[in-house]
Amino acid sequence: MKNMIRVVLIEDDPDWLSIMENIIGKEEDMMLVGCAQTQREGITLSHALSNIDIFLVDINLSGANLDGIYTALELKRSKTSKVIMLTSLSDEEVIQQAFTAGATNYILKKDAVRIPEIIRSTYHTETNPVEVLLKDYRRMKTEEQLKDLTNAEREVFEYIEKGYSRKKITLETHKSDNTLKTHFKNIFKKLSVSNTKDLLNKVKTGGLK
Numbered sequence: 001m002k003n004m005i006r007v008v009l010i011e012d013d014p015d016w017l018s019i020m021e022n023i024i025g026k027e028e029d030m031m032l033v034g035c036a037q038t039q040r041e042g043i044t045l046s047h048a049l050s051n052i053d054i055f056l057v058d059i060n061l062s063g064a065n066l067d068g069i070y071t072a073l074e075l076k077r078s079k080t081s082k083v084i085m086l087t088s089l090s091d092e093e094v095i096q097q098a099f100t101a102g103a104t105n106y107i108l109k110k111d112a113v114r115i116p117e118i119i120r121s122t123y124h125t126e127t128n129p130v131e132v133l134l135k136d137y138r139r140m141k142t143e144e145q146l147k148d149l150t151n152a153e154r155e156v157f158e159y160i161e162k163g164y165s166r167k168k169i170t171l172e173t174h175k176s177d178n179t180l181k182t183h184f185k186n187i188f189k190k191l192s193v194s195n196t197k198d199l200l201n202k203v204k205t206g207g208l209k
Helices: 014-025 040-049 067-078 091-100 109-124 129-146 153-161 164-171 177-190 195-203
Strands: 005-010 030-035 054-058 080-088 105-108
Touching: 005 014, 005 109, 014 030, 030 040, 030 109, 040 054, 040 067, 040 105, 054 109, 067 080, 067 091, 067 195, 080 091, 080 109, 080 177, 091 105, 105 109, 105 177, 109 129, 129 195, 153 164, 153 177, 164 177
Parallel strands: 005 030, 005 054, 054 080, 080 105
Antiparallel strands: none
């Protein structure tokens, strides 16, 4: 038996869940191994299941707050699976933000019949010129968010990005606690955030608030 493409669907609309379950269920080379309706459920499911090849993620999982983009960001932090965004939005900026967060592809819901085709092409393509460009684009958007930081603040940010605590950053940089507090304050102010989680999310999503 040939390898099945293992798919997880994260979609809040029950009607669309049913539609996509039906579409994927008819394909002989793919299997829907799990469904979730919220960001938290999707992340929990991703930790519970192994060998997931493709995540199909709706851009809006609760209202119109683009939390599917944050879901994609979390999935890419912990998984090597590819993420395809589902959306009824054709807004170029929103799609760019999805790619910045780590999505490999996207499909408009009005083109739902093409979902199997998109899943296959995304799964079977190891690396293509578009993905290379997307990586460069993500780096560019990251640099855009950090352009106003001083060299010292940039160094502190890089430690934050690695997951270091403030105490550990103090030991690594040999800066005083007061100096480090000032760096944190300036970084938060320049990027208009109030904590490290929001800071990392904003940088990784290319400025999505």
